Amino acid sequence: MTEQEWSLPPDRRAVRRALVEWYETDHRSFPWRETTDPYEILVSEVMSQQTQLDRVVPAWEAFLERWPTIADLADADRADVVGFWSGHNLGYNNRARYLHEAANQVREDFGGEFPETPNELQELQGVGPYTANAVASFAFDAGDAVVDTNVKRVLFRAFDVPDDDGAFAAAATALMPEGESRVWNNAIMELGGVACGKTPRCNEAECPWREWCHAYESGDFTAPDVPTQPSFEGSRRQMRGRVVAALESNDELALDELGPRVRVDYDPDGEHGREWLAELLGDLADDGLVEVVESDETGEATARLQR
Structure with a gap:
């Protein structure tokens, strides 16, 4: 399916401006949105994997209080890092081990300086394409368009993008203004999390894309299947x-x-x-x-x- 068949609006500047203005006027406050420190952002991204954000905030703050810099984490005893992870119910303790190993890689392989591009960031232990791109975007404004579950839902509903990973990636790339990955990726993920959730809140959240949205026009708010977070209790x-x-x-x-x-x-x-x-x-x-x-x-x- 070609880009023309997705029904992307011809005036993309208006679409971009509407979303960014909506985001900058009012958005949820998370502490990692107030920093461009790649270490702090990496910690938030690793903690946020399959963990509710309201549980991440206090854990993120406590983690950075204990290990304020990437050098502090590299110097830490791995068992202490794993114990912290377990004590805060962050799940999958191997993420703590990978984060500790990544800290040592930054020190030993990159001279203590964080890599800045998605490709370089993927050299770090446990950092896959999505996390690498998120860190590149939010820390260095040097990432590609982020495509997570929320973004897929928005693109599927608003612009009739088919439920296909390649199509979602291409559409997200076509929409993102060049060189503005930090604000754009934050904004489109916020749109999916606040206005275009499983139960849409188009008018209540003052969705900025209502005038272009196929779902809003048709009333059909179906979306791709979304994996549910398994229950933690007893897991x-x-x-x-x-x-x-x-x-x-x-x-x-x-x-x-x-x-x-x-x-x-x-x-x-x-x-x-x-x-x-x-x-x-x-x-x-x-x-x-x-x-x-x-x-x-x-x-x-x-x-x-x-x-």
Whole structure:
């Protein structure tokens, strides 16, 4: 499908101006929007992955209070960083390990200076294309058009862009004013988060694109399927976090001592018993977070954090 078939408005300057003015007049306040420090922005992007923003704000502030600079994080003990991550229920503790490793890469491979382009940023451990582009955009104003779930929903509804990743990327690129990735990407993501959510609030949020929007004109607000955030309570993410927290407080624990600290219904021979715990520990060991050691004398296995 070509760009012409997407129904992008011919006067793109008016479309761009309307969105940026709407965003700059009033938008949600997040502390990472008030900084251009790439380290602070990277921390916010990594924390925000599948985590609600209202939980991210206090964790982000506490993290930066403890490790204010990329050099401070590089000097930190990795177990302390992982323990912080677990203690703030940020999920997927390997992100904390990757962030710590990225800090060391900045120091050792980039002379302490943050890389600025999306391609260079992807050299950092755990930084994929989306996160690299976000950091390049918000820290250096040097990114491409961001395409997240909110942006896809906006483009699908407003300009009839088909549910295809290539089409979304091309349409987002065609709309973004050259060299203005910081304000533009913030603005279009804000539009999707505030005015064009799953339940649209076109008039209430004074959507700036109503005059061009196909969905607003037709009343058809269908959109691509949006993955839902799995419940944290009782999830594997929560169990992994409990393992790390327990081992943070105890240098080493036998599996049958560790089990009840992870699940109150732990039963060595039951559904959530030794076999279940061993599989969970195996995942954490693969991520470089936990080490399981078997005694030569007793054959009993113990677990401890990797240092």
